[in-house]
Amino acid sequence: MGRxxxxxxxxxxxxxxxxxxxxxxxxxxxxxxxxxxxxxxxPKGITVPEITKELGKQSEDSKVSTALEEDAHFFALADExxxxxxxxxxxxxxxxxxxxxxxFIEALSLVPGAELMTCAARNKDRLPQAQEFAKKHxxxxxxxxxxxxxxxxxxxxxxxxxxxxxxxxxxILMMEHGKHVLCEKPLAVNASVTREMIAKAQETGLFFSxxxxxxxxxxxxxxxSLIESxxxxxxxxxxxxxxxxxxxxxxxxxxxKLGGGGLLDIGIYPLSIASWVFGRQTPxxxxxxxxxxxxxxxxxxxxxxK
Numbered sequence: 001m002g003r004x005x006x007x008x009x010x011x012x013x014x015x016x017x018x019x020x021x022x023x024x025x026x027x028x029x030x031x032x033x034x035x036x037x038x039x040x041x042x043p044k045g046i047t048v049p050e051i052t053k054e055l056g057k058q059s060e061d062s063k064v065s066t067a068l069e070e071d072a073h074f075f076a077l078a079d080e081x082x083x084x085x086x087x088x089x090x091x092x093x094x095x096x097x098x099x100x101x102x103x104f105i106e107a108l109s110l111v112p113g114a115e116l117m118t119c120a121a122r123n124k125d126r127l128p129q130a131q132e133f134a135k136k137h138x139x140x141x142x143x144x145x146x147x148x149x150x151x152x153x154x155x156x157x158x159x160x161x162x163x164x165x166x167x168x169x170x171x172i173l174m175m176e177h178g179k180h181v182l183c184e185k186p187l188a189v190n191a192s193v194t195r196e197m198i199a200k201a202q203e204t205g206l207f208f209s210x211x212x213x214x215x216x217x218x219x220x221x222x223x224x225s226l227i228e229s230x231x232x233x234x235x236x237x238x239x240x241x242x243x244x245x246x247x248x249x250x251x252x253x254x255x256x257k258l259g260g261g262g263l264l265d266i267g268i269y270p271l272s273i274a275s276w277v278f279g280r281q282t283p284x285x286x287x288x289x290x291x292x293x294x295x296x297x298x299x300x301x302x303x304x305x306k
Contacts, residue, residue, distance in 0.1 A: 026063055031055060035064070036084075045081025093149050093179070094119040095170050096161035097133035100184060104159055104211070105137045116140065120149035122162065146170055150177040159211070160184060163252060164259025168193045171208065172200050180207035186268050189259045214269055215276075227277060238277045240270025246299060254295045261297035262290075274305060 027035070038054050039046065046054075048065045057064065068075045068082055075082055090113055094101055097119055108114045116139040121130035123145055130142035143149055149158065150173050157180035160170050168188050171181045181201075187210050188194040201208035214220055226232050244266060252258040253265060283305040290301030 026060065027067055031057070039075070039082060039084045043083060045078060045083040047081055051082065089113045089115050091115045091117045091154055091156045093117055093152060093155035093158040093174075094133075094139065094161070095146050095149060095158050095174070096184075097121070097130050098161055101133070101159065101161040102137065104161065105139075117154050118143055118149055118152050120144075120146050122146075146173060150174050150179060155179060157182060157207070161211075164189055164264060165257070168197055171197050175200050175204045175206050175208065178204070178206070182207075182209055182211050184211050186210070186259075186264045189264065212268075212272055215272065220273070224276065235277055238274050240273055242266045242269050254293060254297055256296045260295075261299070263298055263301050263303075267301055267303070271303065 023029075034055055035051065038051055048061050048068075052059075052061050052064055055064075068077070075084060090111075092108065092114060094105070094116075101119075105116065108116070116137065118141050119130050119134050119139045120143050121127045127142065127144045130144075133139065134142040143152070149155065158174045160167055160174070160181060160183040162170055164186060167183055167186075171183050171187075174181050183197075187197060197208065227235055246253050246262065246265075248254060253260045285306040286303070288301060288303045290298050293299040
């Protein structure tokens, strides 16, 4: 499947953007919404005087300018022109060409400004697979190893989806070459390795995150909002299940050396939700029990956090 075209400005949603901090600058919620709509229809950028003219606020250039500067998550400045940050092209590279990478690219094709630049094979022997992946998904080029991807000046951010034990070295390599990283779950095979990756992100100041999509589901966000607002009271107990078939023909799932087993592959989903349900509190007691498959990986597990 080839990549579909990015959404046009007319197809983008029109959220009622409201930043309460802006009200100290005299920009009401209504004006903020007008501002969003104005920038939305100027994808190549617009100057502050042009913005205030369209808003009918010609005398408030400094207020608008200050407000925009304070909210870099949504707005970007280039050559004295402001635009929605969502319109800024983000050039993607792919370290790994697995099925999960294919699913990710399908979703990425709906993101405005996402450019599929480079995919990398694990080594030169696997370059044909990377070339086929690039052809199938509209990625501009394929390279023979991760080092070449890391050095690619046309890539801003790399999606890492190779085997679990390789996440650490691949992610750190990318960050050492100035690339932001979105790494498939689990980030790593143990906590100490994960800390190394986080330390590298802090050292470089680059974006680094686990690609844990369930945290961004609308239903998940609604539950989180209900908890944080206190509308359902204080949460005292959380129970989470994740059950699925683990096909034995999928070699990595049953090989301890490849980071196989249920906990790393799917157990992190309920554990991740538990971590934010309780506000990232450190458990006082951790206990676990489970079953080990004859090939040495866990295929059933139960974890209790208190």
